[in-house]
Amino acid sequence: MESFGVVMILLVAIIGPAAVIAAIGYASIRALGRNPSAAPKILQAMILALVFSEAIAVIALLVLFQIFGRG
Numbered sequence: 887m888e889s890f891g892v893v894m895i896l897l898v899a900i901i902g903p904a905a906v907i908a909a910i911g912y913a914s915i916r917a918l919g920r921n922p923s924a925a926p927k928i929l930q931a932m933i934l935a936l937v938f939s940e941a942i943a944v945i946a947l948l949v950l951f952q953i954f955g956r957g
Contacts, residue, residue, distance in 0.1 A: 892954050899946035906939040 914932045918925060 903943035
């Protein structure tokens with residue numbers, strides 16, 4: 887039963903940031919298509935959102951390893 891919990895938490899820790907990255911990419915491409923001159927502002931916001939998304943993923947994995955780690 888513990889392995890099922892690990893798998894579910896790992897799945898959420900992977901799928902969550904992946905969905906955020908996909909949504910950021912989709913929204914940035916649409917925004918650039920509508921207003922190409924705003925590329926520097928869009929790029930800056932996109933990079934910031936990607937950094938936060940990856941930070942959440944890393945923290946989730948660290949918590950997962952801390953809770954379910956053997957040792």
